[in-house]
Amino acid sequence: xxxRAGIVVTGTEVLTGRIQDLNGPWLADRLLELxxxxxxxxxxxxxxxxxxxxxxFLAAEGVDLIITTGGLGPTADDLTVATVARFCGVELVxxxxxxxRIAAILRTLMSRRPVADEDFDAVLAANRKxxxxxxxxxxxxxxxxxxxxxxxxxxxxxxxxxxxxxPPRELQPMWSRAIATAAAQRAIAGRxxxxxxxxxxxxxxxxxLADALRDAxxxxxxxxxxxxxxxxxxxxxxxxxxxxxxxxDTYRALVDFLAERYPQELFSADGSLxxxxxxxxxTGRTIATAESCTAGMLAARLADRAGxxxxxxGGVVSYSNEAKVxxxxxxxxxxxxxxxxxxxxxxxxARGALQRFEADTxxxxxxxxxxxxxxxxxxxxxxxxxxxxxGREPLVRTLRLPGNRSDVRERATTVAMHLLRRELLACxxxx
Amino acid sequence: xxxRAGIVVTGTEVLTGRIQDLNGPWLADRLLELxxxxxxxxxxxxxxxxxxxxxxFLAAEGVDLIITTGGLGPTADDLTVATVARFCGVELVxxxxxxxRIAAILRTLMSRRPVADEDFDAVLAANRKxxxxxxxxxxxxxxxxxxxxxxxxxxxxxxxxxxxxxPPRELQPMWSRAIATAAAQRAIAGRxxxxxxxxxxxxxxxxxLADALRDAxxxxxxxxxxxxxxxxxxxxxxxxxxxxxxxxDTYRALVDFLAERYPQELFSADGSLxxxxxxxxxTGRTIATAESCTAGMLAARLADRAGxxxxxxGGVVSYSNEAKVxxxxxxxxxxxxxxxxxxxxxxxxARGALQRFEADTxxxxxxxxxxxxxxxxxxxxxxxxxxxxxGREPLVRTLRLPGNRSDVRERATTVAMHLLRRELLACxxxx
Numbered sequence: 001x002x003x004r005a006g007i008v009v010t011g012t013e014v015l016t017g018r019i020q021d022l023n024g025p026w027l028a029d030r031l032l033e034l035x036x037x038x039x040x041x042x043x044x045x046x047x048x049x050x051x052x053x054x055x056x057f058l059a060a061e062g063v064d065l066i067i068t069t070g071g072l073g074p075t076a077d078d079l080t081v082a083t084v085a086r087f088c089g090v091e092l093v094x095x096x097x098x099x100x101r102i103a104a105i106l107r108t109l110m111s112r113r114p115v116a117d118e119d120f121d122a123v124l125a126a127n128r129k130x131x132x133x134x135x136x137x138x139x140x141x142x143x144x145x146x147x148x149x150x151x152x153x154x155x156x157x158x159x160x161x162x163x164x165x166x167p168p169r170e171l172q173p174m175w176s177r178a179i180a181t182a183a184a185q186r187a188i189a190g191r192x193x194x195x196x197x198x199x200x201x202x203x204x205x206x207x208x209l210a211d212a213l214r215d216a217x218x219x220x221x222x223x224x225x226x227x228x229x230x231x232x233x234x235x236x237x238x239x240x241x242x243x244x245x246x247x248x249d250t251y252r253a254l255v256d257f258l259a260e261r262y263p264q265e266l267f268s269a270d271g272s273l274x275x276x277x278x279x280x281x282x283t284g285r286t287i288a289t290a291e292s293c294t295a296g297m298l299a300a301r302l303a304d305r306a307g308x309x310x311x312x313x314g315g316v317v318s319y320s321n322e323a324k325v326x327x328x329x330x331x332x333x334x335x336x337x338x339x340x341x342x343x344x345x346x347x348x349x350a351r352g353a354l355q356r357f358e359a360d361t362x363x364x365x366x367x368x369x370x371x372x373x374x375x376x377x378x379x380x381x382x383x384x385x386x387x388x389x390x391g392r393e394p395l396v397r398t399l400r401l402p403g404n405r406s407d408v409r410e411r412a413t414t415v416a417m418h419l420l421r422r423e424l425l426a427c428x429x430x431x
Numbered sequence: 432x433x434x435r436a437g438i439v440v441t442g443t444e445v446l447t448g449r450i451q452d453l454n455g456p457w458l459a460d461r462l463l464e465l466x467x468x469x470x471x472x473x474x475x476x477x478x479x480x481x482x483x484x485x486x487x488f489l490a491a492e493g494v495d496l497i498i499t500t501g502g503l504g505p506t507a508d509d510l511t512v513a514t515v516a517r518f519c520g521v522e523l524v525x526x527x528x529x530x531x532r533i534a535a536i537l538r539t540l541m542s543r544r545p546v547a548d549e550d551f552d553a554v555l556a557a558n559r560k561x562x563x564x565x566x567x568x569x570x571x572x573x574x575x576x577x578x579x580x581x582x583x584x585x586x587x588x589x590x591x592x593x594x595x596x597x598p599p600r601e602l603q604p605m606w607s608r609a610i611a612t613a614a615a616q617r618a619i620a621g622r623x624x625x626x627x628x629x630x631x632x633x634x635x636x637x638x639x640l641a642d643a644l645r646d647a648x649x650x651x652x653x654x655x656x657x658x659x660x661x662x663x664x665x666x667x668x669x670x671x672x673x674x675x676x677x678x679x680d681t682y683r684a685l686v687d688f689l690a691e692r693y694p695q696e697l698f699s700a701d702g703s704l705x706x707x708x709x710x711x712x713x714t715g716r717t718i719a720t721a722e723s724c725t726a727g728m729l730a731a732r733l734a735d736r737a738g739x740x741x742x743x744x745g746g747v748v749s750y751s752n753e754a755k756v757x758x759x760x761x762x763x764x765x766x767x768x769x770x771x772x773x774x775x776x777x778x779x780x781a782r783g784a785l786q787r788f789e790a791d792t793x794x795x796x797x798x799x800x801x802x803x804x805x806x807x808x809x810x811x812x813x814x815x816x817x818x819x820x821x822g823r824e825p826l827v828r829t830l831r832l833p834g835n836r837s838d839v840r841e842r843a844t845t846v847a848m849h850l851l852r853r854e855l856l857a858c859x860x861x862x
Binding site: 012013015016017018019020024025026028029032038039040041042043044045050053054057061229231233238240289291293294295296297298299300302303304306307308309312313314315316317318319320322323326327356357358370371372405406409 | 443444446447448449450451455456457459460463469470471472473474475476481484485488492660662664669671720722724725726727728729730731733734735737738739740743744745746747748749750751753754757758787788789801802803836837840
């Protein structure tokens, strides 16, 4: 790839880890889509010297484009625009039309709560700073009150700088306008166009996938043109491949190879998420949950999507044994005989949810999240799952999940989603 | 502060945002505790040139200490140790004793699944690379299979480099050993010792706090010696103050000032989290939840803590109106008259949970998370809360929460925690 970029993230709160930086990863994805290679992300606090040092570092590394985030507010520690202007060797000038537009935004914002005229004047004075822009810069209209700018570097062969605000809800809509500016387009003119596609798998170890990819390399002609990164997340393997449009057939061959080798594990060849697939599979159905160790995490995840009320009836968090008996109708002798964490109890929970919520689809989860409660026979991480669909024998599985309390509960929620998917698919296949 | 540090995060998966970097924020906290100023965090992919460029940049910026994370594995793209050695101007040497210790670790790991001898030899060969260490470096024994190293910079006045592995579960236990080495202690010898303390508030806007702090500045002698950062998170304000031990009285005066000005809003003067406070307040009690829009998020949050089974009986996710009636005994005419999102229904849900779970504490939440379902009278973000304690009139509140579906649901969960805290405190005060 012939065009490289760097991202400068400014903000003491981000540097010290009090706020998680969401802009770096988001911009990294946008650059990837564009075919621009991201070489460095640098983070510093609200200190002009540190910001300028990072700009000079990236310029010295020969990047074609620098994107800065943060430091565009009205207060004294917001110093990115002035620092970028100094770096680019241009003066700051007051853009009076921009100042008027910012004032209009502020007037609208402040009209919602009455303020004294003198207070409003003080706010305007503070915000005048936001209308000071580097001479010759292209201005990006604000989403909040802070405009962005796109500035040419200090000399030929030095990077173009895109200056964006810190809040993601402001930065994201401004990005497309920023990259469309003439200066940005000049900077990225030499890029290679790439496609990017994602395959998702579940129930396969990362080392197993590594073996398969080595095998694919020997079998698929042109394999080395594919740039593959794999990542294990929430128990799922995400395989992201970047390739030039002319290598599309090679990519198709890879997907076919993986689908043939792992017909059970490969659940998404088009990048769709398990949550999206479940939502589609639940069309026309009604689901209820019965959760012990996950304590509502599965119900909450099913409700994450807008429109989930079309299929989600509800659920019971049956943390205590009494709740399992009273709220789900689990037979108390079943618990006494097999223990609360057992396959018969998981099935009874799912069946209880099916019946009590008058649903046609239900999931039961009971397990030992730890750190206490484990035994030799049922160590911490033991989780029993059942998926009950009306008119079918319930599916039941017991797994031992790795990690701490939080890992076990999160993994159990994901496992439940995948068992639910398989059972819904099996049901529709036999219907 | 007289000692500055930089962190170099390596790894293409981190640079491209596919994995979130947890090490930077964690190390930032450790440095803060030590009284070392963190100047820069830089992130790059698994490319030796980029890693070395970042090391040179930080050295040129005059930092006293560099910490690198990642790139210590056995594969070809794990190149941090070799790059640091080149940067420091020392050779890599094979430490045969370290090699034997790594082999012993691998033997133990691999004894769990049988492998052929030749495969084991291949693994050993790959891992030999991990026993190549910079000449003169102090070695940090591995937590996984990757040892860390601490290396003196190329010359006097250049930074000491601490090289740590990427996985947080390996990096974190190795940190205390790394900073205890003679080289690291030399690098940070000139640091200033600081204390750090946290105050938490809820129900106050950030601008209100800014006003209060300006006021505190005029009233509290020595205020400017306090280094205060504020952060709004999950609807709570977190106020973190760093100060030298001699300014302890000034910090106490600030906390007293805030506590007097905001007796309702300041809920934690010692940094304790609302979750910890709720766990303590629930000692000897039994709680149940009744959730609509949050759909299990409150129950799941109450179950986050180990030992929560002592007080959490369970909950109902009553997403549909039928579930509210059937599972919680909410009067259907109440829903027909006032709507599912209404204070009478929130109270009936809390009371239903109290009764059905035989609990003495219950929370009901019903609201419109959006994006659909809003009306002029009850716009998206309208959420009704009720806290019912046995023997007391239930508390009820209606709020309009800002943001999108996910924001509204998360904020509603936090609001419920705070209403629960206030009601439990009021109950114990009148008991």
